[in-house]
Amino acid sequence: MTTALNGLKVLDFSTLLPGPFATLYLADLGAEVIHIESPTRPDLVRLMPPYSNGQAASHNYLNRNKQSVALDLKNPESIALLKSKISEYDIVVEQFRPGVMQRLGLDYESLAKIHPQLIYCSITGYGQTGHYKDRAGHDINYLALSGIAGHSGRKTGGPPPLGIQVADVAGGSLHAVIAILSAVIERSQSGLGQYIDISMTDCAVTLNNMAAAAEIAGNERQQPEHSHLNGGTFYDYYETRDGRYLAIGSLEPQFMLGLAQLLELPVVAEKGTSFTLQDRQIVKHAIKEKILSKNFSEWNELFSLHDVCVEPVLSLDEALHSKLADERGWLVAVPLQENSTKKEQQLACPIKFSRSKIRYEFIGKSLGLDFL
Structure with a gap:
């Protein structure tokens, strides 16, 4: 079996979670991903405990199947090197604030002149336009501005601090993957690449879907513990005698x-x-x-x-080691290096094809110095 995205090549300039999670999906599905990192300012994911096999466990997972290369983007030689190789790649993913890649000479307009077939995806908190575009933000801020936090939680307790990054992942990462693969299909017809502007807040707004449809129709004002799905009906969580x-x-x-x-x-x-x-x-x-x-x-x-x-309601440990997890293959043993017999348990890619295989070649690598 071959992978679904075999032959696609990706340059990934992103850090932390949204961009790397998007390119993890692309890598698992078979794309060749080169993760470009600073030689002096490490991606914080590399530093975050806990650690496994001498590296941060989050880095090992998010950068699975990817090559990691150190390049100083403030060095003109690095920019020249990237431009000399850009025609070899199908996709660029970046997550800097608007204007940064333009100042570096690595923006879409500059690279598209060299490689018109390039698909270029920018992931930011608030998008490339509007008065919020230069603001800093995190998942909790995007959920606040998108309306999700405002109609979640309890009337007396306020919005809940979630244990996962909804806007980062369901908003930014997965919408980026959809957009990138759509552009790949479109390119097969037009012969041209294009620019993709992904705002995590824009995408988070669409996750309101059912609630927003009711709000826009004017039939039901959304507020905590009011609608069918946010605690306004018996659709809810209930405590047992022993506190579960x-x-x-x-x-x-x-x-x-x-x-x-x-x-x-x-x-x-x-x-x-x-x-x-x-x-x-x-x-x-x-x-x-x-x-x-x-x-x-x-x-x-x-x-x-x-x-x-x-x-x-299961704890994360209970969920990951449940019968359902075993039956559906939620965990996978990934080699520490290519063809290594030593392996690390990680979350598996949830996509299941009838023919195409999912790729699990190696965990996230230490930072390399050569851009092959």
């Missing part, structure tokens, strides 16, 4: 009826579809009190036998 949690998502009539029967709470079936605040609170209170009556393991045993959209 269950996720209850039994929205459809057949699941709602099954939940009512299992919990011996006819009020769930009677008022579960009500739109009045009072009825919603009655249903949630009844479920809350019932779930508090048994331990986590007791509820798991019961709900594992019934298909009603109720599942345990």
Whole structure:
């Protein structure tokens, strides 16, 4: 079997998470990725604990299957070298603030004159235009400005600090991959590359999808614990007697009826579809009190036998070592180097093809000095 993106070559100037996660997908799918890094200012991902096999575990994962090359972009010789080799590459990914690559002479306009077929993707917090374009930001800022944080969490507790980077990954990284591969397909028809402007905040806004559709239609103002999916109905998390949690998502009539029967709470079936605040609170209170009556393991045993959209809230360790993780191959053993027998456990690529293979050749490498 061959990889799906075999033959594509990528120059990756990005750091930290959004760009590197995007190019990780490209590398896993078969593209040749050269990660360009500063020889004097290391990518912070290389420094972040914990460590595994003498390197940062995050670096080992995010830079899997990639070659890492040190180049001083303030050195004219490095710029000349990059320009001399740019025609060998299909894609450039960069994550600097707007204007930086232009000052270096590595912007799309400059490189497209040399290589018109080049696809060039810039990932930033706020995009290349608008008065926010030069502002610094992190995932929590993008979620705040996109409206996601504003209609999440509890009325009394405020927005939740999430344990993952939603805007960085689901916003920036994955939208970048979609855009890049779309441009590759378009290039096969036009013969030309193009520039891609990815704003993590723009992309995060689209993750509102259902809530935004209701807001724009003017039918339902989005606020915490108000709509179907943000705690306004019994679609929520419930504490068990021993301090663990269950996720209850039994929205459809057949699941709602099954939940009512299992919990011996006819009020769930009677008022579960009500739109009045009072009825919603009655249903949630009844479920809350019932779930508090048994331990986590007791509820798991019961709900594992019934298909009603109720599942345990697992810790990350429990999730990664669950039966589901094993059956679906969430973890993969990756060689430390090409053809090495020593391996490191990492998250696997979740994409599964019928013919094309996923590539797991080596973990993130130490910083190289030669740009081959």
